[in-house]
Amino acid sequence: MLERRQIQRVVDLALDEDAPFGDLTSQTLVPPTAVARAELVAREPGVLAGAEVFEIAMTTLDPTVKVTLEAADGEAFGRGSVLARVEGPARSVLQAERVALNLVQRMSGIATLTRTYVEAVAGTAARVVDTRKTTPGLRALERHAVRCGGGHNHRYSLSDAVMAKDNHLAVIPDVTAALRQARIDLPHTTHIEVEVDRLEQIDAVLESGAAHTIMLDNFSLDDLRAGVAKIAGRALVEASGGVTLDTIADIARTGVDVISVGALTHSVRALDLGLDMSVS
Structure with missing residues (x-):
């Protein structure tokens, strides 16, 4: 089974790679009090993999960010499905966004392709x-x-x-x-x-x-x-x-x-x- 320590190691490296000195854009343009609300939405049908990975990636920088998972790993979904909801300080959400998406998109791509072979x-x-x-x-x-x-x-x-x-x-x-x-x-x-x-x-x-x-x-x-x-x-x-x-x-x-x-x-x-x- 995929363990949290394995996920955390990957997420920590990816976040550090993506913003080694912070998110210059968000820190410059986004007010520190701004709150973001976001939905992870499927643009095409597939099979979800990486729900916990997405959650950890979104919350590692700022534990006050809240992630609500609306689908589980292995679950098939259609285009337009909401797979997760995110709420928290906008700067934190924006800084974690790309890493979280990169990981869940790749994992879900693998799960979806695997399902077709199976x-x-x-x-x-x-x-x-x-x-x-x-x-x-x-x-x-x-x-x-x-x-x-x-x-x-x-x-x-x-x-x-x-x-x-x-x-x-x-x-x-x-x-x-x-x-x-x-x-x-x-x-x-x-x-x-x-x-x-x-x-x-x-x-x-x-x-x-x-x-x-x-x-x-x-x-x-x-x-x-x-x-x-x-x-x-x-x-x-x-x-x-x-x-x-x-x-x-x-x-x-x-x-x-x-x-x-x-x-x-x-x-x-x-x-x-x-x-x-x-x-x-």
């Missing part, structure tokens, strides 16, 4: 997961947004699991022996995944008896089906590489267990949300 594989057993192709420093937020869209998370970091990819295998002289030794050396709780890019590589991985998941990278549909048949339940089967909305349904129907989609985070468009404000 809906595309409905009726199959395939699980849609993200990858480590996240924005540096924003991984916790982006991974949370994927879950808000109904997707699942892959390993969080390099420290979470063994995942032998093509560049690892290129420098391992005996893959079967290396994987067997890994099972001996690692705790029994450690997950081992191995990426292959050709059908003939599967046998060496299976022979080790060590892999929990075998990733079939950039396989054709026919080869995916053949790979699923060859593995025959002895490991989870993950499909990866160039997955799009046009191809994911066909990939899911090959019988794979997991489909990893880097585009959920590395190619997403921020959702169009706006903060409509009045000042008194």
Whole structure:
């Protein structure tokens, strides 16, 4: 789950980046007694992610700013929906506005895109997961947004699991022996995944008896089906590489267990949300 400390770290860095010496415009032009009332409004339909992030971003600079959330993470909304209401000192609201919007717009964009991928594989057993192709420093937020869209998370970091990819295998002289030794050396709780890019590589991985998941990278549909048949339940089967909305349904129907989609985070468009404000 996304923890407040993770959110606060990102928000603090973003606020400091955006106004290292304060908001010169608001401090110069906006009266210190002015009060702002604002609504977070959807300019297009989508799925919300980052409600708490928005609230923390709006209130960190000034705890007297009040945020009322009108929608929850994972909730679908239509164009014109009011997702949150904000009230407080105008200078504080204006200084926090862009950071709060940037984060909630990106997270909601990820959640919305993820929902479309998840809906595309409905009726199959395939699980849609993200990858480590996240924005540096924003991984916790982006991974949370994927879950808000109904997707699942892959390993969080390099420290979470063994995942032998093509560049690892290129420098391992005996893959079967290396994987067997890994099972001996690692705790029994450690997950081992191995990426292959050709059908003939599967046998060496299976022979080790060590892999929990075998990733079939950039396989054709026919080869995916053949790979699923060859593995025959002895490991989870993950499909990866160039997955799009046009191809994911066909990939899911090959019988794979997991489909990893880097585009959920590395190619997403921020959702169009706006903060409509009045000042008194």
